[in-house]
Amino acid sequence: MDHFLQSQTWADFKASLGRRVHQQSGPGWRFLAVEEKNPAGKVLYAPYGPVATSPEAFDAALAALVKAARSCGAVFVRIEPVSAGLELPSAAAELRRRGLQPAPVNQQPELSRVIDLEGDFEDVLAAMKPVNRNLYRNIHKKGVTFRTSQDPGDIRILLNFLHMAARRNGFKPQSDEYLTQVAASLMPAGAATLFVAELHGDPIAAALVYDSADTRTYAHAALDDSHRKLSAGIPLVVTLIADAKTRGLKHVDLWGVAPSDQPDHKWAGFTAFKNSFGGREVSYPGTWDLPVKKFRYRAYRLARKLRTKLLPTPSA
Incomplete structure (x- = not known):
């Protein structure tokens, strides 16, 4: 399925909000990614992307996303590979093998x-x-x-x-x-x-x-x-x-x-x-993060865990 969150019209909409949008494509892959702000710093987020026809094309898309993230100073890349040539239930293992880890929460429905x-x-x-x-x-x-x-x-x-x-x-x-x-x-x-x-x-x-x-x-x-x-x-x-x-x-x-x-x-x-x-x-693989500035990303995840532990527990 071709999702609207990876469409040109969605890119135009995000640009109309003043967001910086990155779009690239290659043999068997493409992505739309938006620069967003996060407690860690800048994030490059590809909603329901990237789109790829095979694991090899997905690797090429991921490499291009990392390069774009470095060029704009993003701390990490956030993806949701719903149409990326990765089959469930093995997708999680494939993503981890590539250095990705599950995001703290899913941004889009899984x-x-x-x-x-x-x-x-x-x-x-x-x-x-x-x-x-x-x-x-x-x-x-x-x-x-x-x-x-x-x-x-x-x-x-x-x-x-x-x-x-x-x-x-x-x-x-x-x-x-x-x-x-x-x-x-x-x-x-x-x-x-x-x-x-x-x-x-x-x-x-x-x-x-x-x-x-x-x-x-x-x-x-x-x-x-x-x-x-x-x-x-x-x-x-x-x-x-x-x-x-x-x-x-x-x-x-x-x-x-x-x-x-x-x-x-x-x-x-x-x-x-x-x-x-x-x-x-x-079912989709969910939201995954690929650290680009690894120390900053680890600090962000640690701070998030500490904040969660310090939240008061609701009374019964």
Whole structure:
């Protein structure tokens, strides 16, 4: 799968935020990496990258990343080799052999739910829970319709619903400024689309998706609390899946699910929602660091461990 986080449009978006972006390619490999700040100093981060077709191509990409890191003074390179010619479960051993070590936390999800769109769309529908199919086919009877938008100004619809969800569930969404800039950069380029569910012409739910060459990623979604009983979020997702099929995309990545053996995971609720659309579970190697300035990196990891030990333990 070709992930949007390694796309040219994502590079353009990061550059619009004032970030310095590094892009290189060679035989069988390429990467997009962004300079970021960290308690250790500067970091060169390749989200869901580098992309490589073989272990040999991955080694070449890694060497180029290290060279770029040295040129900009980065303390370490941070990667997430989801499409790098490394097969699970041996990927961890292969990465360690190359001098990488697991990052303190994963920056992007290491487990996802992917729907493959090859074949007939009726087969995609058949893999979903019956309630999902029924809502998709019949919700128009309740006056609900769906539309798409690539007008950056329409992002305010999603922002309003995200504010409602944040108040209801007590979480902190990404800032309005960030998502507004995402819309301004990616929507005119055709790399992001807003799907809106409307009841008699009034918005009641919205979802923002990102498209790469072959994959649509379900990124942000929320709905109007006062219309929860309509369950418009379900046919909204089916609609964006159907639209991806119509556009010739090969996959829809529902992005970020909890492990099936962790029912108390903080993502368990929306994982059950995502699983109801069928598809397959996909595991990634996670986030890994390759030290460039080894002493500085060791000091950073040691300081992080000490800070963790000194944190107060929550009372029972």
